[in-house]
Amino acid sequence: MSRFDVHNLQGFVDRLTGRSLLSAEEQQAIVNLPSQTAQVPANRDFVSLDEVTEHACVIVEGVVGRFGQNSNGERQITTLHIAGDMANLQSVVQTKGTSALQALSTSTILRVPHVALRAVAARFPAIAEAFWRDCMVDAGILSQWVVNVGRRDAKTRIAHLLCEMAVRYKEHGQARAMLFQFPLTQNHLADATGLTSVHVNRTLKALREDGVVFCSGRVVHILDWDGLVRIGEFDADYLQTDVKPSERMRIVETSRAAAA
Amino acid sequence: MSRFDVHNLQGFVDRLTGRSLLSAEEQQAIVNLPSQTAQVPANRDFVSLDEVTEHACVIVEGVVGRFGQNSNGERQITTLHIAGDMANLQSVVQTKGTSALQALSTSTILRVPHVALRAVAARFPAIAEAFWRDCMVDAGILSQWVVNVGRRDAKTRIAHLLCEMAVRYKEHGQARAMLFQFPLTQNHLADATGLTSVHVNRTLKALREDGVVFCSGRVVHILDWDGLVRIGEFDADYLQTDVKPSERMRIVETSRAAAA
DNA sequence: CGTGACGTTGAAGAAGGTCAACCAATGTGG
DNA sequence: CCACATTGGTTGACCTTCTTCAACGTCACG
Numbered sequence: 216m217s218r219f220d221v222h223n224l225q226g227f228v229d230r231l232t233g234r235s236l237l238s239a240e241e242q243q244a245i246v247n248l249p250s251q252t253a254q255v256p257a258n259r260d261f262v263s264l265d266e267v268t269e270h271a272c273v274i275v276e277g278v279v280g281r282f283g284q285n286s287n288g289e290r291q292i293t294t295l296h297i298a299g300d301m302a303n304l305q306s307v308v309q310t311k312g313t314s315a316l317q318a319l320s321t322s323t324i325l326r327v328p329h330v331a332l333r334a335v336a337a338r339f340p341a342i343a344e345a346f347w348r349d350c351m352v353d354a355g356i357l358s359q360w361v362v363n364v365g366r367r368d369a370k371t372r373i374a375h376l377l378c379e380m381a382v383r384y385k386e387h388g389q390a391r392a393m394l395f396q397f398p399l400t401q402n403h404l405a406d407a408t409g410l411t412s413v414h415v416n417r418t419l420k421a422l423r424e425d426g427v428v429f430c431s432g433r434v435v436h437i438l439d440w441d442g443l444v445r446i447g448e449f450d451a452d453y454l455q456t457d458v459k460p461s462e463r464m465r466i467v468e469t470s471r472a473a474a475a
Numbered sequence: 476m477s478r479f480d481v482h483n484l485q486g487f488v489d490r491l492t493g494r495s496l497l498s499a500e501e502q503q504a505i506v507n508l509p510s511q512t513a514q515v516p517a518n519r520d521f522v523s524l525d526e527v528t529e530h531a532c533v534i535v536e537g538v539v540g541r542f543g544q545n546s547n548g549e550r551q552i553t554t555l556h557i558a559g560d561m562a563n564l565q566s567v568v569q570t571k572g573t574s575a576l577q578a579l580s581t582s583t584i585l586r587v588p589h590v591a592l593r594a595v596a597a598r599f600p601a602i603a604e605a606f607w608r609d610c611m612v613d614a615g616i617l618s619q620w621v622v623n624v625g626r627r628d629a630k631t632r633i634a635h636l637l638c639e640m641a642v643r644y645k646e647h648g649q650a651r652a653m654l655f656q657f658p659l660t661q662n663h664l665a666d667a668t669g670l671t672s673v674h675v676n677r678t679l680k681a682l683r684e685d686g687v688v689f690c691s692g693r694v695v696h697i698l699d700w701d702g703l704v705r706i707g708e709f710d711a712d713y714l715q716t717d718v719k720p721s722e723r724m725r726i727v728e729t730s731r732a733a734a735a
Numbered sequence: 736c737g738t739g740a741c742g743t744t745g746a747a748g749a750a751g752g753t754c755a756a757c758c759a760a761t762g763t764g765g
Numbered sequence: 766c767c768a769c770a771t772t773g774g775t776t777g778a779c780c781t782t783c784t785t786c787a788a789c790g791t792c793a794c795g
Contacts, residue, residue: 265712283622286708291626293618308608308724313615313713333726340600343727347607348568354614355573357621358553362543364625365669366551369783400741409625414783416743448546452525453573464568466593467603629751660773674751676775692773
């Protein structure tokens with residue numbers, strides 16, 4: 216493994232330790248996982264539907280979508296993954312994948328062999344626990360998406376999505392003048408919100424005219440955070456991005472994991 | 476614990492061992508978990524939003540919905556839980572709940588203290604693994620629901636939901652003459668599919684006139700399974716209900732868990 | 736300087752929502 | 766045993782939101 220790869224897995228460790236308590240040894244065990252860097256061009260599937268893959272993927276750069284599909288071939292993005300996410304962590308405990316992964320922008324991913332992930336999860340129960348916890352945050356996001364597409368109108372849906380991504384990117388100081396890279400096309404936004412790209416276009420225009428957010432090409436510029444939160448009915452709790460150190464969980468004993 | 480309670484936790488163990496390999500000792504450890512039976516009347520929340528609860532709940536009888544909500548108070552069911560499910564298993568690794576649980580019909584639940592669940596998961600890594608895996612099946616269902624409400628029309632949505640429940644109830648021999656208890660009102664179906672109860676009513680009528688399924692009060696009668704599957708664009712893979720014994724997973728070593 | 740991807744806009748139409756009425760079944764108190 | 770209320774299902778008329786289709790603009794890139 217190159218130093219470059221090691222550095223990138225550190226991003227994934229940081230993600231985990233934001234919510235879980237891991238010893239230095241455990242953290243090191245994750246950083247030391249074997250991995251292989253790959254570049255994926257935009258709109259390319261790198262895990263296809265029902266594929267039995269041998270690797271899980273950490274996103275280093277770019278945005279990745281998890282896709283479901285109806286029988287007309289219309290796709291629905293069920294989750295967006297950004298840098299630091301392990302896009303298919305659940306495959307550690309599941310053999311069959313149930314959805315495709317596609318790079319939405321040119322992305323850099325790290326492929327980590329399942330066999331290595333399973334070994335480290337088996338050896339260090341606290342790592343398995345941290346993986347599980349991270350999967351549960353993803354499930355919470357999924358749950359919010361069901362509410363989003365099921366019970367919110369177009370404007371609210373898109374505002375909610377933008378709020379979610381703003382918090383996940385953590386590139387907002389507190390309230391205003393927020394700006395982040397979000398290289399999705401309006402077609403991608405449509406697939407994520409269950410709308411058509413035409414209606415996404417009109418809705419973005421409406422949000423722009425409301426003066427709350429401006430989306431242009433690859434950048435989202437939030438002009439009125441409070442307004443966007445209100446329109447999007449957004450409450451960041453479910454993202455668990457700001458778990459205080461004292462509230463980070465560990466159910467397995469420290470002594471035991473350290474001894475392993 | 477009464478024998479009655481023990482018997483009910485066995486249903487949960489059966490659910491787990493359908494996908495995961497657990498030793499006799501591990502299974503016994505789950506069966507021996509302390510628990511408390513409770514009856515919940517229909518339409519009563521028994522875990523409210525953002526509640527910090529000390530218990531997880533196994534459903535023994537009835538149907539339970541996990542709810543999200545928009546700012547108008549319109550509710551969206553994000554998951555349905557039936558007998559054998561642990562409705563909030565994820566709370567083992569998460570302190571804060573993110574959604575409410577409501578009994579949709581009169582239900583019997585078993586409350587199992589978090590502290591006991593965490594202890595057993597910490598002591599037996601294979602149990603933690605089985606819990607994690609079960610959570611991932613729930614997440615797969617959630618993922619399908621996003622596709623369902625996002626990219627399918629009313630008829631397809633409802634047909635898909637009915638297919639899913641038929642498989643989860645496993646009360647279908649193979650193809651036809653299928654009948655199962657499903658004590659939801661049309662209002663509940665509306666909350667689950669992101670429609671209004673009026674439109675659910677019309678859609679059920681259309682499905683009835685197509686001769687594929689007949690829903691009456693508390694019973695679903697599937698007249699044409701293949702037809703319903705076609706209309707619902709249903710593929711049961713994601714439910715992982717029929718995992719062959721040889722394909723059931725265990726990543727932690729057997730020896731180690733047995734020695735614990 | 737053509738070609739393709741993406742964004743923008745208008746006009747027409749369909750899917751589903753809203754409102755309102757009514758019915759059947761069930762339960763409850765007098 | 767009946768008046769009455771409640772809950773859930775059914776139906777019609779009308780309206781809103783979003784989709785569909787189609788055209789055109791613009792920018793990047795070979």
